[in-house]
Amino acid sequence: MKRVQVRVGNCIIGEKGRAIVQTMCNTQTLDIDSSLKQCRELSAAGARIIRLTTQGLKEVAALKIIKESLREQAIFTPLVADVHFSHEVALAAAAVADKVRINPGNFAKDHEVAKKEFEKLTDACKKSGCAIRIGINHGSLGERIVHKYGDTPEGMKEAAIEWIEMAEMCAFDQIIISLKSSNTIVMTRAYELLYREMQKRGVIYPLHLGVTEAGNGDEGRIKSAVALASLLYEGIGDTIRVSLTENPLNEIPVAEYISRFFDKEGKEARTRKPLKPDGPVLSRSYNEKSYEEFVLRASCELGPLMLNRSIDDINLDVKISGIKLEDNLLERFRDNLLQATRRKFSRPEYIACPGCGRTLFDLEKVFEEVKMRTSHLKGYNIAVMGCNVNGPGEMADADYGYVGEGRNRVTIYRKEIPVYRSVPQERAIDMLLELIEQDAHNRVFLPRHV
Ligand code: SF4
Numbered sequence: 506m507k508r509v510q511v512r513v514g515n516c517i518i519g520e521k522g523r524a525i526v527q528t529m530c531n532t533q534t535l536d537i538d539s540s541l542k543q544c545r546e547l548s549a550a551g552a553r554i555i556r557l558t559t560q561g562l563k564e565v566a567a568l569k570i571i572k573e574s575l576r577e578q579a580i581f582t583p584l585v586a587d588v589h590f591s592h593e594v595a596l597a598a599a600a601v602a603d604k605v606r607i608n609p610g611n612f613a614k615d616h617e618v619a620k621k622e623f624e625k626l627t628d629a630c631k632k633s634g635c636a637i638r639i640g641i642n643h644g645s646l647g648e649r650i651v652h653k654y655g656d657t658p659e660g661m662k663e664a665a666i667e668w669i670e671m672a673e674m675c676a677f678d679q680i681i682i683s684l685k686s687s688n689t690i691v692m693t694r695a696y697e698l699l700y701r702e703m704q705k706r707g708v709i710y711p712l713h714l715g716v717t718e719a720g721n722g723d724e725g726r727i728k729s730a731v732a733l734a735s736l737l738y739e740g741i742g743d744t745i746r747v748s749l750t751e752n753p754l755n756e757i758p759v760a761e762y763i764s765r766f767f768d769k770e771g772k773e774a775r776t777r778k779p780l781k782p783d784g785p786v787l788s789r790s791y792n793e794k795s796y797e798e799f800v801l802r803a804s805c806e807l808g809p810l811m812l813n814r815s816i817d818d819i820n821l822d823v824k825i826s827g828i829k830l831e832d833n834l835l836e837r838f839r840d841n842l843l844q845a846t847r848r849k850f851s852r853p854e855y856i857a858c859p860g861c862g863r864t865l866f867d868l869e870k871v872f873e874e875v876k877m878r879t880s881h882l883k884g885y886n887i888a889v890m891g892c893n894v895n896g897p898g899e900m901a902d903a904d905y906g907y908v909g910e911g912r913n914r915v916t917i918y919r920k921e922i923p924v925y926r927s928v929p930q931e932r933a934i935d936m937l938l939e940l941i942e943q944d945a946h947n948r949v950f951l952p953r954h955v
Pocket residue numbers: 858859860861862863864890891892893894895896899
């Protein structure tokens with residue numbers, strides 16, 4: 506079995522050892538001062554790789570300045586250009602970035618064009634030493650793949666194999682693959698299918714793991730920990746990102762914890778064995794230093810068992826620094842874990858992107874308000890997305906969506922249909938609620954999980 510190692514600046518992805526922690530700026534890349542400041546903070550906090558939105562040639566030029574300034578300040582964290590929808594931009598970014606992220610679902614409309622443009626991109630990457638992430642997302646698969654396999658884990662795996670074969674045809678092996686979804690079952694299944702397929706083919710390319718649009722707070726942390734841990738127990742995954750709808754600095758300690766959890770005694774990574782349950786209800790005691798450490802440890806240990814249905818419920822005795830955890834917090838953790846593993850839905854399911862340079866409004870604030878005003882809508886999947894470039898595609902599972910559309914404008918979606926376009930932001934949450942209520946009244950759309 507050949508295991509490919511990929512160089513991304515000063516990081517080697519695919520080596521034995523801990524999964525490499527990475528994150529993404531949520532600044533406008535053209536705002537060089539803010540982007541530089543955030544890169545410095547993220548790097549100091551422990552991000553080993555940082556991605557920036559690179560939607561056009563102006564952003565490529567800004568990325569170059571940001572990279573040069575960081576290097577002058579002796580910050581050598583590799584930078585990744587996040588490109589969608591433009592092979593020209595990907596080509597230009599290959600000369601500047603340490604890695605270029607492309608999305609096969611929107612790299613080029615026509616597959617024959619995609620093949621030609623991808624060959625040009627690999628040639629440019631060979632010259633500059635740039636790696637490529639083939640970043641496939643549930644919800645933004647190409648039409649051809651969806652037509653053949655549906656928007657399924659199988660389709661995600663097939664799309665990845667197709668692009669791996671394209672890279673191999675170009676004699677380019679510096680590729681990293683991701684298969685993200687906000688649904689923990691879809692995400693873990695897709696990675697498992699791809700990993701088995703790569704084993705069959707005899708070549709394992711590094712995998713970038715992440716639950717996309719995981720949301721914020723405990724819910725976002727638990728969802729990410731459950732899915733990443735499920736895969737890391739199996740030895741699947743080389744670099745991880747925890748996407749939270751929060752300041753990206755908050756992502757680092759969470760990802761660090763998960764990465765360290767699977768670095769058993771600093772020896773060969775990913776040798777940690779899962780717990781062995783002896784019945785459908787797993788009883789366990791925890792005494793952790795902080796509530797956050799309890800949440801992450803218990804999610805890593807119990808979530809995978811819940812996700813693969815080895816257990817149906819948990820019975821926990823939890824102390825934080827020796828003091829018993831309040832019952833309501835414990836109950837909330839249990840509800841969140843059941844929901845993250847899609848075993849029981851006790852509140853609406855939220856799909857919220859982390860925001861990036863394409864977000865032109867205060868996503869964190871809006872998401873909190875949407876959560877507050879829709880908390881009674883158990884059984885609904887509600888999305889809050891930062892932009893209408895990737896947002897509509899990536900909220901694949903959502904029943905209703907609040908999607909940013911430039912400055913102070915929002916489009917309200919029912920499933921994939923934009924119902925109200927260009928709504929002023931101050932009216933948008935009201936209109937989202939009105940639409941949901943109207944639909945429920947007219948029985949146009951009813952919740953699923955109740
Ligand atoms: S959906 Fe969110 S994270 Fe994705 S590109 Fe748009 S703003 Fe950025």
